[in-house]
Amino acid sequence: MSFTLLYPETIIFGKNSLEQLSSLLPELSKILLVAGRSAEASGVLKRVKDQLSDFEQIDAIGMVMAEPPLECVDSLIELGRREGVTAVVAIGGGSVIDSAKVAAALIPLEGDTGDYFYGKREINGRGLFFVALPTTAGTGAEVTKNAVLTDSVAKIKKSIRSIYMVPDVAIVDPELTLSMPPAVTAASGLDAFTQALESFTSSDANSVTRPLAKLAVSKIFANLADVYHNGADLEKRSEVAEGSLLSAMAFSQSGLGAVHGLAHPIGSLLKVPHGVACSILLKPIMEWNASSCAADYAQLAIACNLGVEGESEETLTRKLIYAIGQLCREMAIPASFADFGLSSEHFEFIVKNCRSRSMECNPRPMSDDEVLVFLESLTALRVR
Ligand SMILES: [Fe+2]
Incomplete structure (x- = not known):
C-alpha cells in the first residue's frame, strides 16, 4: 500500500x-x-x-x-x-x-x-x-x-x-x-455520515483513513438523531462535530463513492440540497454495493452497535441499511426524488456528468448502462 x-x-x-x-x-x-x-x-x-x-x-x-x-x-x-x-x-x-x-x-x-x-x-x-x-x-x-x-x-x-x-x-x-436548525443538522450530519461510510468502502481507502472513517460513522450514528431533536445538547453536538471532522480527515484522502458521484449531477439539475441528495441515494447505493463490500458494512454495523461478531455479513449489512433508513425517516429526509421531479428525461445528463473521482472510488464499478438501470429504479422509489 x-x-x-x-x-x-x-x-x-x-x-x-x-x-x-x-x-x-x-x-x-x-x-x-x-x-x-x-x-x-x-x-x-x-x-x-x-x-x-x-x-x-x-x-x-x-x-x-x-x-x-x-x-x-x-x-x-x-x-x-x-x-x-x-x-x-x-x-x-x-x-x-x-x-x-x-x-x-x-x-x-x-x-x-x-x-x-x-x-x-x-x-x-x-x-x-x-x-x-x-x-x-x-x-x-x-x-x-x-x-x-x-x-x-x-x-x-x-x-x-x-x-x-x-x-x-x-x-x-x-x-x-449549536444554532443549526434541525433540518440543517439532519442534512449536514447525514452528509458527514455518508462521507465517512463511502470513505470506509472506497477503493482508495488506506490504513490511516479506514479507522478514522469507522470511528466517524459510529460517532455520528450514535448522536445525530439526538441533536436533531435537541440542538442545545453541547456534549452530543461535540460528538457529531468530532465525527464530522474525522469523516473529513478520512474522505479528503480516500475519495468517496457513487452516492457522491450521483448526488452532484442530480443536485445541480433538480436543485436538491447536497446533504438531502446524499441521504436519498445512500440506502439504494448501499443495496447496489452490498455484493462487493458486505464485510465492510458488517464491520460498520458492529461499530454502530447494531449487531455482534459471529452474525453473518448479510444479516449485519441488512441491519445497517435498515437502521440508516430509519435514521433518515426520523429526521424527515424525503424517501425519494419524486418531489424534486426526477424523471427519465434527466437520465442522459446525469450519466454524462457523474464520472468524477467519487464514481471511480465506488467499491462496485457502475457502467453507464448500470447507472441508467439504477436511475430507473430510483424514479420508481416512493417508500423507504
Ligand atoms: Fe458530501
Whole structure:
C-alpha cells in the first residue's frame, strides 16, 4: 500500500477553540471575513469579529448563496483584490467555506472563477492565508483541497481541486454548531455520515483513513438523531462535530463513492440540497454495493452497535441499511426524488456528468448502462 496525506497545517478541535483564532493569523493581516447571514443572526459572527479586533477586517457577509454559483466567488475575489486583503477567514457551512477557499486561492492570481472551474487556468501556488471555521457539522470543507461550485447557466456542479487550496488552519469549535436548525443538522450530519461510510468502502481507502472513517460513522450514528431533536445538547453536538471532522480527515484522502458521484449531477439539475441528495441515494447505493463490500458494512454495523461478531455479513449489512433508513425517516429526509421531479428525461445528463473521482472510488464499478438501470429504479422509489 502507498498513500500521500494532505491536511491543513493546523487543525484545532474542541469547545472554545475559536479563542485561538487571532494567535494563528499572520501579524498585520488584512482579513476578508466571509460569513453567512445565519452566522450573523446567531451571534457567532460577532464572537469572531471580537476575536479579530486587532486586525483590519473587510466584511463579506451574506454574499454567498447555497450551492454557490461561480458569480458568488467572483464577487468575493473582486472585493478581496480591490481591498488588497492578505488573509481570508470563513465562518459558515460548506457553501461559505468552499467559496472563501476558492477566493483565497484566486485573489492573488489572474482571471475569474470560471477560468479555473473549466481548466483554462491552473492554480500554481499557495494563495492567501486561509482559516476555516465551520458552523455546521457536515461538509468537511475545512479540511479538503476542493470546493464544489455550480455553473448555474450550464447546470454543471463540480469541484475546483488543488493541493494549494487545503486551508492553512481549520478551527472546529462545536459551540459554533449549536444554532443549526434541525433540518440543517439532519442534512449536514447525514452528509458527514455518508462521507465517512463511502470513505470506509472506497477503493482508495488506506490504513490511516479506514479507522478514522469507522470511528466517524459510529460517532455520528450514535448522536445525530439526538441533536436533531435537541440542538442545545453541547456534549452530543461535540460528538457529531468530532465525527464530522474525522469523516473529513478520512474522505479528503480516500475519495468517496457513487452516492457522491450521483448526488452532484442530480443536485445541480433538480436543485436538491447536497446533504438531502446524499441521504436519498445512500440506502439504494448501499443495496447496489452490498455484493462487493458486505464485510465492510458488517464491520460498520458492529461499530454502530447494531449487531455482534459471529452474525453473518448479510444479516449485519441488512441491519445497517435498515437502521440508516430509519435514521433518515426520523429526521424527515424525503424517501425519494419524486418531489424534486426526477424523471427519465434527466437520465442522459446525469450519466454524462457523474464520472468524477467519487464514481471511480465506488467499491462496485457502475457502467453507464448500470447507472441508467439504477436511475430507473430510483424514479420508481416512493417508500423507504
Ligand atoms: Fe458530501
